[in-house]
Amino acid sequence: MIADLREMYTFEFMRYALTVGVFGGGMLAFLGIFVHLRRIVFLGAALPQITALGIALAIALHLPLLAGAVLGGLVGILLLSTSGKPGHLPTEGWVGIAYASGGSLAIVVLALSPHPDAGALRFFTGDVLGTNRAEALFAIGVAGLTAIIFRLCWSKFVVSSFDPVMSQTLGLKVRAWNALLFLCLGFGLAAVMNSAGSMLAFGMLIGPPAAALMCFRAFPKVVFTAVVLGAAAAFVGLTTSFLLDLPGGPTMATAALAPVLPAWIYRKIKG
Amino acid sequence: MLFRFAHASLGYATHEVLNGISFEVNAGDFIGIVGPNGSGKSTLVKTMLGLLPLRAGRMEWRGSCPTIGYVPQREQIDPIWPMRVRDMLQFTLTALEPPHWRRRGEHDRVAEVMQTAEIDALADQTLDTLSGGEMQRLLLARALIVEPQVLLLDEPTAAMDLFATERFMSVIARLHREREVTIILVTHDLQSLAGRASTVGILSHGTLHHGPTSTMLSAERLSEVYGHPVHVHRQEDQLFIAMEGVENGG
Numbered sequence: 171m172i173a174d175l176r177e178m179y180t181f182e183f184m185r186y187a188l189t190v191g192v193f194g195g196g197m198l199a200f201l202g203i204f205v206h207l208r209r210i211v212f213l214g215a216a217l218p219q220i221t222a223l224g225i226a227l228a229i230a231l232h233l234p235l236l237a238g239a240v241l242g243g244l245v246g247i248l249l250l251s252t253s254g255k256p257g258h259l260p261t262e263g264w265v266g267i268a269y270a271s272g273g274s275l276a277i278v279v280l281a282l283s284p285h286p287d288a289g290a291l292r293f294f295t296g297d298v299l300g301t302n303r304a305e306a307l308f309a310i311g312v313a314g315l316t317a318i319i320f321r322l323c324w325s326k327f328v329v330s331s332f333d334p335v336m337s338q339t340l341g342l343k344v345r346a347w348n349a350l351l352f353l354c355l356g357f358g359l360a361a362v363m364n365s366a367g368s369m370l371a372f373g374m375l376i377g378p379p380a381a382a383l384m385c386f387r388a389f390p391k392v393v394f395t396a397v398v399l400g401a402a403a404a405f406v407g408l409t410t411s412f413l414l415d416l417p418g419g420p421t422m423a424t425a426a427l428a429p430v431l432p433a434w435i436y437r438k439i440k441g
Numbered sequence: 442m443l444f445r446f447a448h449a450s451l452g453y454a455t456h457e458v459l460n461g462i463s464f465e466v467n468a469g470d471f472i473g474i475v476g477p478n479g480s481g482k483s484t485l486v487k488t489m490l491g492l493l494p495l496r497a498g499r500m501e502w503r504g505s506c507p508t509i510g511y512v513p514q515r516e517q518i519d520p521i522w523p524m525r526v527r528d529m530l531q532f533t534l535t536a537l538e539p540p541h542w543r544r545r546g547e548h549d550r551v552a553e554v555m556q557t558a559e560i561d562a563l564a565d566q567t568l569d570t571l572s573g574g575e576m577q578r579l580l581l582a583r584a585l586i587v588e589p590q591v592l593l594l595d596e597p598t599a600a601m602d603l604f605a606t607e608r609f610m611s612v613i614a615r616l617h618r619e620r621e622v623t624i625i626l627v628t629h630d631l632q633s634l635a636g637r638a639s640t641v642g643i644l645s646h647g648t649l650h651h652g653p654t655s656t657m658l659s660a661e662r663l664s665e666v667y668g669h670p671v672h673v674h675r676q677e678d679q680l681f682i683a684m685e686g687v688e689n690g691g
Contacts, residue, residue, distance in 0.1 A: 207522055322540040329536035332522055332529075339490045339511040340587060342536060387523045387567040 178412055187298040189306040191370075191404025191422055193313040194362035198371060199378035199400025199426075201316070201355050203392060206379050208331055212265040213250050214355075214375050218368035219272030220246030221359050226276040230283035236308060239364040243356035246272070273368075298408070298418035301365040312361040316354045327351055328389070366419045373423030374400050381433035399429050442503055443468045443591070443623060444489075449498030451481065451488045457496060458484040461648050468590070471617050471624040473634035473654070476644030477667055482627050485644065486595050489625070510589030510622075514596050515576040520569040526579055527551055527564045533586050550586060558582035558612060574605025581612065591623040592616065598630050606633060613637075631658060635680030658682075 179185055205214040224242015228235050250261075250268055320327060330337040330347040337344050362371040378399035382392045407422030414421075445465040452458035458481040466472060476482055487493040488500065490511055524532070530551045535541075555561040558578045563571065571579065577597050584592060594613070598606040610633050616622045617637075626638065634641055634654060641658060642651035645666040651657065658680060663671040667684065674681040 207519070209519075322542060325532040325535040326540070328522075328524075328532050332524075332532075333513070333518065335490075335492065335517065336511055336513060336583070337536070338492060339509060340533070340537060383521075383523065387569070388525065389523055389528065392523050 175409065178409065183299050183301065184408070184412065186301040186303060186306040187366075187418060188404065188408055190298065190301050190309045190362065190365045191408055192401045194309040194358070194366070195370075195374040195378075195400040195404040195422070195426065196397045197309075197313040197316050197358050197400075198362060198374040199382075199396040200320070200393060201351075201358055202375040202379035203383065203396055204327070204331055204351060205355070205375055206383055211376060212262055212269070215372055216250060216265045216269040216272060217243060217246045217355065217359050218363055218371045219269050219276070220249070221272075221356075221363045221371075222276040222368050223272045223279065224360075225363065226279040226283075230279050236305070236360070236364050239360035240357060243360040243363075244353070247352040247356045298366040298370065298422065305361075305365040308364070309361040312357045316358060319350065319354060323347070323350075366422070370419040370423045370426075373426040374403070377423075377427035377430055378403065381429035384430075384433040384437040400426060403428070442466075443470075443507065444502050445500075447499040447501070449488075449500055450496040451484050451493070452496055453484075453493070457647075459644065459647055459649065462498070464642060464649060464651050466591075466623060466625065468623055469617075469621045470640060471638045472626070473638035473641045474625065474627045474644065474649075475629065475631060475634070475641060480644040481647070482644055483595070485649075486593060486627055489593060507590035507623075508587050510584030510587055510592045512577075512580050512584045512592065512594040512597050514599055515573060515580060516599075518568070518576060518580065520571070520576075522568060525565050525567055526560060526571070526582075527555070529568070529579065530554060530583055530586055533583050537587070554582040554585040557585055557616070559608070572605070573601050574609060577601065577605075577609055578612065581609070585616075589622065591625065593625045593627075595627050596629060597626070598628065598633060606630065610637065631663070631682055632680050634658065635675070 179188065202214065205211055221239050221242040224238040224240075224245065225235055226238070227233075227242070228238020246268065250265060326342060326347050327350075329340075330342050330344045331351070334344045334348075337347075359371050359375070362374065379392070379396040381399055382395035386392045386395060403426035404422055407425035408418055410416065410425070411418040411421035443466050446462045449462040450457055450460045451462060462485075474482060474485065484493065488495065490509065491506075531548065534548050534550060552561070555564055558581045560575060560578050560582055563575055563579070566575075568576070568579075581592075581594075581597070592613070598609055601609065613624060613626070614637055617624050624638075626634070628634065635658065638654050640651060641654045642649050643657055643662065643666050650662075656662070658673060660671050660673045663673065663682070670685045672683045672685065674683075
């Protein structure tokens with residue numbers, strides 16, 4: 171078994187896919203804790219769609235895909251964080267519009283693209299095996315930077331997210347900390363989306379932190395569990411997809427969401 | 442004088458909520474602010490906290506602005522956050538410090554404020570296990586973390602039972618008495634002001650009327666503000682208030 175695993179990961183494409191899965195997945199699982207606690211899961215669903223639109227535009231305009239992913243993510247965050255004011259439409263309405271229009275426009279743009287790319291659909295179906303070295307390094311870099319930022323400013327992120335009004339009265343720059351959190355989220359999604367697609371990105375963002383939050387009621391345990399589950403899901407999903415000849419991204423996303431059911435049962439039993 | 446409004450107009454960019462607001466707060470005062478729903482209590486609180494700009498007039502603090510401890514309504518707190526009581530206080534304290542790499546030990550200040558707010562026995566409980574009264578005392582402890590000169594409390598005893606209200610108010614009264622913290626209490630609970638607040642401000646018809654508690658919490662004043670006949674009976678420091686005619690729509 172070990173020998174099989176070793177052999178499996180002698181392939182370069184498998185190692186790159188695993189790198190993006192472990193680092194990107196662990197990072198998104200961590201950021202997903204804030205997505206759940208701030209009750210902005212819908213925003214977490216819409217952002218990958220807008221990022222996908224950025225990637226599609228990059229393909230159509232013959233630009234680097236990574237630039238499209240990052241730009242799409244950042245524009246999405248900018249739009250969604252300022253929505254909800256004009257037109258008396260609740261924020262959820264704007265998030266829904268962004269979700270639907272981002273995904274559909276991305277496919278339309280690809281169909282109209284003057285530079286057809288046979289591999290373009292992998293960003294939507296989540297063919298993580300197409301990951302290259304640059305994408306893997308980008309995922310490591312973003313995950314490392316996110317870890318450093320949060321290690322340094324952990325309590326500022328928690329307090330400004332937990333009670334923004336009180337934080338403002340204490341002199342915390344809530345808008346700046348929100349912007350930094352969303353910036354990390356935008357780059358994190360771009361790092362995973364760019365190589366593994368929206369399905370995996372959203373699965374990692376939602377599944378592992380949901381399971382961790384249902385099992386534990388203290389931050390250190392929640393963070394540790396979410397990150398470990400995210401990274402483990404990448405390994406288990408990728409290995410399973412290779413052995414059973416399944417699509418990599420969706421299998422990894424399934425592995426990321428799999429702990430939710432046992433965590434829910436555990437919470438029900440524990441009360 | 443610690444703080445004052447002078448001919449201030451309060452509200453939002455599109456509409457004015459309160460106008461002609463002029464009143465002073467002295468260091469060590471205990472002031473109650475009351476008023477019917479929609480009278481502008483939240484607007485006043487937000488303006489005092491600096492979250493809403495003045496539309497006109499002046500808001501002045503003596504010297505530099507003192508440290509304000511803000512105690513919101515407990516409904517603003519989301520108990521799904523995975524934190525113990527001591528964690529929430531520790532986070533608040535460390536959030537005010539410069540970014541740091543190494544985790545520091547628990548501050549003495551956390552233990553001190555837990556004791557002051559009478560929640561030291563709850564230190565290891567998570568937010569979702571606290572009762573309404575306990576949560577409100579935790580929010581008070583969090584406000585005390587910054588060693589405030591002024592405590593601004595926004596309807597802290599709303600929907601709290603009698604025992605929890607009395608316990609909470611006794612902590613506030615002790616802080617006022619022993620530490621000379623200036624208290625500004627925005628509330629619906631008129632009874633809790635009797636025997637505690639020296640001055641009461643009543644928000645009504647877009648402005649603030651203020652004066653000594655005994656004058657402001659009189660039957661005539663309250664009847665005028667609430668638009669219903671109000672009966673007030675005083676017994677030592679206790680205040681009993683009854684409103685007639687509400688059930689008949691009168």
